[in-house]
Amino acid sequence: MKKVVLVFLFAVMTVGGVFAQQGASSVGLSVGYALDTDNTTVGIDYRYNVSDDVRIAPSLTHLMKHGGLSAWALDFNAHYVVKLDPSFGFYPLGGVSLSFWEAGRDWDATRLGVNIGLGGEVYASRDLTVGLEMKYNLIQDFDQAMAAVRIAYNF
Numbered sequence: 001m002k003k004v005v006l007v008f009l010f011a012v013m014t015v016g017g018v019f020a021q022q023g024a025s026s027v028g029l030s031v032g033y034a035l036d037t038d039n040t041t042v043g044i045d046y047r048y049n050v051s052d053d054v055r056i057a058p059s060l061t062h063l064m065k066h067g068g069l070s071a072w073a074l075d076f077n078a079h080y081v082v083k084l085d086p087s088f089g090f091y092p093l094g095g096v097s098l099s100f101w102e103a104g105r106d107w108d109a110t111r112l113g114v115n116i117g118l119g120g121e122v123y124a125s126r127d128l129t130v131g132l133e134m135k136y137n138l139i140q141d142f143d144q145a146m147a148a149v150r151i152a153y154n155f
Contacts, residue, residue, distance in 0.1 A: 024049045025155055026129060032148025039063035039070065041148060055079045057093070073099040077115055090120040097137055113139030127154050
């Protein structure tokens with residue numbers, strides 16, 4: 001599992017270096033909660049603006065162990081950004097998720113799923129964004145709603 005995480009982080013950094021000249025990007029950290037399994041979540045993401053309204057958003061999230069259950073989730077989402085004014089915007093999101101679930105030594109599962117959701121963000125400064133995101137993961141055996149607060153550096 002550690003190899004998967006390292007490969008993902010390397011890929012995100014490589015993609016960021018390639019696309020940084022083509023459009024605005026951000027790297028963010030998030031803290032949240034998985035409502036159905038009661039897991040606290042921590043995550044990292046990269047967002048690249050394909051156009052003024054559309055961006056791609058790969059992310060890696062860890063669901064901290066609770067009740068013997070933990071997971072890693074690799075998400076690849078797309079956002080349609082609607083800016084209500086220069087300091088606030090919101091976005092519907094959709095995408096795919098690959099999650100790796102663990103519940104003890106003798107049980108684990110890998111699941112492919114779909115994400116749908118909505119987020120909002122405040123552009124605190126040219127370099128800093130703070131946001132809230134709610135999404136629902138449609139995953140076999142592990143469907144759940146998730147909420148997260150995100151802070152990001154824009155470049």
